[in-house]
Amino acid sequence: MGGIVSYLFSFWNQEDTLDESTGLRLSQKRHIVSSWSIIEKDLKGNGVELFITLFTMYPETQNMFKRLKNKSVEELRKSAALRAHGLDFNRMLSAFVENLDDVECLVNLIQKVVLSHLPRKIGPDEYLVVAKVFHAFMKMKIGSLYTPAVQESWDIVFGVIHKISVDELKKYNKDQ
Numbered sequence: 366m367g368g369i370v371s372y373l374f375s376f377w378n379q380e381d382t383l384d385e386s387t388g389l390r391l392s393q394k395r396h397i398v399s400s401w402s403i404i405e406k407d408l409k410g411n412g413v414e415l416f417i418t419l420f421t422m423y424p425e426t427q428n429m430f431k432r433l434k435n436k437s438v439e440e441l442r443k444s445a446a447l448r449a450h451g452l453d454f455n456r457m458l459s460a461f462v463e464n465l466d467d468v469e470c471l472v473n474l475i476q477k478v479v480l481s482h483l484p485r486k487i488g489p490d491e492y493l494v495v496a497k498v499f500h501a502f503m504k505m506k507i508g509s510l511y512t513p514a515v516q517e518s519w520d521i522v523f524g525v526i527h528k529i530s531v532d533e534l535k536k537y538n539k540d541q
C-alpha cells in the first residue's frame with residue numbers, strides 16, 4: 366500500500382515539477398503545447414489574424430511596419446507582406462514552444478528576437494502589449510479552451526520574454 370501511495374505521490378510530483386529557470390510547471394508546459402498545437406495548424410492564417418488584432422487594439426503599432434502602414438483591414442487581409450510577417454512571428458513562437466525543455470536554447474532564441482527589435486525601438490513595453498494582444502487573440506481563436514490556467518501559463522512565457530527584453534535593453538543602452 367505504502368508503495369502505491371509513494372508511486373502515486375512521485376507520479377503527481379513529476380506531473381507538476383517546477384522548472385526553476387522558466388518558472389513553468391510541467392502541467393503549464395503542457396497547457397502551452399496543447400493550446401499552441403491548435404494555432405500551429407495554420408501558422409500563416411493565424412499570424413495574419415494575430416496582427417490584425419494587434420493593429421485593431423493598438424492602431425499606432427501599424428506604423429512600425431513599413432510595408433503595412435496605412436493599409437485598411439481589407440488590404441491587410443490580402444497583403445502578402447502580412448502573411449510573410451505573420452508566418453515569421455508565429456514560426457518563432459513555435460520555436461519557443463518547441464524549446465520549453467531546452468531553456469538555454471529558448472533564452473538564446475528570445476535574446477535574438479529582442480536584439481533584432483531594439484534598433485527598431487521595440488522594447489519591454491511593446492512585449493507587454495503583445496502579451497495582451499496574444500491573450501485576446503487566443504480567447505477569440507480557441508474560446509473556452511483558453512482557460513485561466515492556460516492563460517496563466519502563457520503569461521509566464523511572456524514574463525520571461527519581458528524580463529529578457531529589460532536585461533538586453535540595459536546592455537544595449539550601456540553599449541551606445
Ligand code: HEM
Pocket residue numbers: 426429430431432450453454457458478481482485487491492495526
Ligand atoms: C514575442 C514577440 C515577438 C516575436 C517572436 C517577433 C518575431 C519577429 C520576427 C521573427 C521578425 C522577422 C525577423 C526580424 O526582422 O527580426 C520580426 C520583425 C519585426 N517585428 Fe517582431 N516579434 C515580436 C514582437 C514584436 C513587437 C512587440 C513588435 C512591435 C509592436 C514587433 C515588430 C516587428 C517589426 C516592425 C518587424 C520588421 C518587419 C518588417 O519590416 O519586415 N515585433 N519580428
